[in-house]
Amino acid sequence: MIIVMSSKATPENLEELTGVLKERGYDAHLSKGVETTIVGAVGALPSAEEKAAFMEQLETLPYVDRVVPVAKPYKLVNKQFHPEPTVIDVRGVRIGDPAKVIVMAGPCTVETPEQLHASAQAVKAAGAHILRGGAFKPSTSPYSFHGHGEAALKMLAESREEFGIPIITEVMDVRDVELVCKYADILQIGTRNMANFTLLKEVGDAKVPVMLKRGMAALYEEYLQAAEYIASRGNYEIMLCERGVRTFETYTRNTFDINAIPAWKELSHLPVIADPSHATGKASLVAPVTKAAVAAGADGVIIEVHPYPSRALKDGAQSLEPEAFARLVRELEPVAQSVGRTIR
Amino acid sequence: MIIVMSSKATPENLEELTGVLKERGYDAHLSKGVETTIVGAVGALPSAEEKAAFMEQLETLPYVDRVVPVAKPYKLVNKQFHPEPTVIDVRGVRIGDPAKVIVMAGPCTVETPEQLHASAQAVKAAGAHILRGGAFKPSTSPYSFHGHGEAALKMLAESREEFGIPIITEVMDVRDVELVCKYADILQIGTRNMANFTLLKEVGDAKVPVMLKRGMAALYEEYLQAAEYIASRGNYEIMLCERGVRTFETYTRNTFDINAIPAWKELSHLPVIADPSHATGKASLVAPVTKAAVAAGADGVIIEVHPYPSRALKDGAQSLEPEAFARLVRELEPVAQSVGRTIR
Amino acid sequence: MIIVMSSKATPENLEELTGVLKERGYDAHLSKGVETTIVGAVGALPSAEEKAAFMEQLETLPYVDRVVPVAKPYKLVNKQFHPEPTVIDVRGVRIGDPAKVIVMAGPCTVETPEQLHASAQAVKAAGAHILRGGAFKPSTSPYSFHGHGEAALKMLAESREEFGIPIITEVMDVRDVELVCKYADILQIGTRNMANFTLLKEVGDAKVPVMLKRGMAALYEEYLQAAEYIASRGNYEIMLCERGVRTFETYTRNTFDINAIPAWKELSHLPVIADPSHATGKASLVAPVTKAAVAAGADGVIIEVHPYPSRALKDGAQSLEPEAFARLVRELEPVAQSVGRTIR
């Protein structure tokens, strides 16, 4: 770490600091400048926990201006220590494969057997690899529809059997992890739960592939640490997912951070999925933003499709009709090819 | 609700829409303009859930440009239907009383019996009404310190006995709510869990006073709906808490949204607490921002105090030393008086 | 416009409001609901100015809760009134042509004749259509390099002659508009000047094509009104440009709002250019984000290229070397083709 001294620091302060550092096993290297002195502190505290606390403690010293960390606060999901891309095999669908782009699609919420059946049939026919559908739904309002729970999970499993397509569904409650794992091929952690650390640990223990959505105001570094929570319990089958961040703009539901896609590929070895439905909130913008995500290097996309958006119980405004979805998949193939990949 | 028609809408579209509205029990009032037609739809769907879904469905109609809600999406915490301020009595401490300002203080995290004892003694002596201290701590890093759990809860309860001061502590996991309720006088829901709806329901069932922190990118309307989750389970003893929002500024840890204090008092009858420690992240800014919060009408403040900030395991940089805290309480009294209240 | 009455509004208030509206030439249509009454006000004030002021005045009435505008506040740049895309012809380069993607490239700042010559030669050889280069440079610090002014404009004009490539350059000062127009084929308005209304009027009078960059925290609606300023003076040759917005993320210099590209194509008929160099601030992210922008429907891109980034006087960290730029152009052609366009 780097310690920038206050401009008022005295030689005695410097000596004291050097002593504190030595005591904790750090070597101090001084760079004295005209206005300030910089101390490079090199060493290795036994744990990241102690390191973080120690840095905060140093910052409270009156003669220290600030402490700048040097190492990244995540290891297991860091590309630096694991340069090869992680490929997750979900019933034969390879997510993260440099030659493939994966399409996940389906309704926001499982509403009825008919609605799910029609959705599954349509997305499978159009070329989707994985079926999405919500059984447990987070809702801003306590009075909104919260999903059919296990009944919906059973319907999803039936669609998997009928159409031969793996399923992804959200888990919100630590007490439901076991139940959802009985049915789901991929667990989804929603944006509101990105920093629900007890849930992260639980899915880390579950050893089922997880798609972790970025929190709506999460820094890359915080987000990758959330993934590290899951990895730190021994579950390395993690997909990152950009679903738009919250900004001042109100025309769209969120602002899709396209920079995140190549940035996360640079920082981590985990597959990156894009969610243009939530990132835009508008059906008319889903197709161009999906193409953009694939051109930027996304390993997959997840798209809301509903047989009758105008009767959807949730997120109708951002859902594609089956026909529009099929057209998007057709148009996406040349985009995937233009960056050396294929959807097929 | 108000439905703004697309500029391309035909008279047939309008007729169709009117039919749809009637079918669902709404009366339609048309305002035809030069460029657009507006439809005022008045009626009452049996539940807010159906209403929200219906509005989303209308927005997917090709001849509808947008749907503007008129009513606020929260009722129980809405001042309009409950004009009197809620006062919460916690072992004789009245939170929300128009004549009083409540001070909560203590360490970020309960570290050792000695540290907590010194903290409790200091904050009580300085005039604090409620002791804070973390037993379960959310941490961005999986490798950081996560609190001593029940052992810390016991220490807090001991300090309550010794110093006669009620205690507030955070609960993060739905499975811990029962345990924490055995010790705590006030449950704290942290900023990362504001939209952890399963936790909100659980503390709603618990019938123990709750301080709900605003999510770091939560709109007022979303935040008040989170409070509504708790109220909808029958627990009306809820305190709102502004702890800073995430913006582009990096000099401070967060940006304290002072507007929120009078705005929430306008929108809701719940008491409003300010957290200047997290909102600034810098001990040097805590005192002025605390005074600002009280001048703006906050019903209370919650402040991190540590006997030795430079040895704190967490949040040392934003913790006040006991002496600085005592000075702040002394200086706060005239500010409280200037707006017709008192800390004493 | 739509007027939402306060829940405390009396029938007398409603009558008064109706009178006020009639007086100003508006017809009022009432929709009385259980909780609130909505008034649809239809009419046409002679000017947008009076309309805006009138809406604000209505909002100050104690019995009015809020006023919701219905019409968009821009006309000349609004796609609704001008559905055909605008194509701007700059010395034979057609910007906005549905079959073409335009590449603008060059150094952030014109430094020396040699540097500009090497840059112009390289970007022309790689296939760029337009040469960029700063003569007047905005700088956060008063002590930074601010450009060579007219000397740089002359060098740009020489490169245009030598390589047969039109030039784009920024104008910052109203007093320089005439001078810059003598040399430039396209005037650039920088992000910090998006709401410099006196400058917008001046370039509106200049009748030279303008590329207007979005302000770093500008709403779509504000941005399109800034373009309307230029159009309102009779200059319709305007390009929109997304260059990233300011968010909480710090890994990248800005957050590229990819949603903006299809959204602006939906709202306006003006060509849309993407600036991945400023939007990312990192050379390693420029290529994937450029491809994303083209896949999302951008009509062109503007990219910083420097013969020796590590010796650049400005923005070296986000500049591509000539070789990397040439590779990007080669890789961009299949992406353009995948959405039915070409760079050639």
Next chain:
Amino acid sequence: MIIVMSSKATPENLEELTGVLKERGYDAHLSKGVETTIVGAVGALPSAEEKAAFMEQLETLPYVDRVVPVAKPYKLVNKQFHPEPTVIDVRGVRIGDPAKVIVMAGPCTVETPEQLHASAQAVKAAGAHILRGGAFKPSTSPYSFHGHGEAALKMLAESREEFGIPIITEVMDVRDVELVCKYADILQIGTRNMANFTLLKEVGDAKVPVMLKRGMAALYEEYLQAAEYIASRGNYEIMLCERGVRTFETYTRNTFDINAIPAWKELSHLPVIADPSHATGKASLVAPVTKAAVAAGADGVIIEVHPYPSRALKDGAQSLEPEAFARLVRELEPVAQSVGRTIR
């Protein structure tokens, strides 16, 4: 500055870097760690301009991970080099005096002689020290009212004579600086022009006191550099002004950054003014936020007052009526006293 080496840097790279640094007059101090090496570079380039460019150049080197600046990029407005607070005397009104809080008030825009006269009379009677009023008004829409220009300046000067109250008014166009200086006691630079560097230089040359509003998405460091632009031309009579920043919240017009007040007092010696009218956009929130600003240490406030807000041509919704303003000033005096100051 501190240079963090890439984890892939070789000893040869380090040697090369040391050579580059020496060549430019820097001493390099190495701290070799397990994962990374840190280089502290100490020296003094002749100008800040060269320093900034040199740092950017270093960042482009493939073996450099990042460069961390140590010194603040502003000098003249930096408290470190000028610990005494700046006090600006405007016709006997002392702005920045630790014992006083200054109140500026008046209409957003000068509309008519009657409106200004009524406003001036009211604010003077209530105890305001300085009269505000817009002659040149920035407007998001080209079709809105843009102010009466010189006619309004004359009316302001007449009010100054009649009521013995100095005046503040905005200048937007470099070509108007001379004209506005003929009438104004304080020049206001609006939020949209904070980074209009040509205008900053012009008012820096003008040697008239300037109130510089913070840009709506400006970092403290950028803002203080904008002030440095003015100071670097020899004009040291600068007031900082927090007027709210743009965030995701839409209930209020902006989010008032109360942290900024004590933070700027910590970083700079310049007086700090608060603008609660623009920061909230709602008359009902102006009084509590004004009190908060004074409690946090603001040296003054600027408040919009209009004799008939419901007929105002601009910003009516955030303007106080004279009676409400007079009540606010009365209520503000005890708040000022609670922090050791007075309005009188």
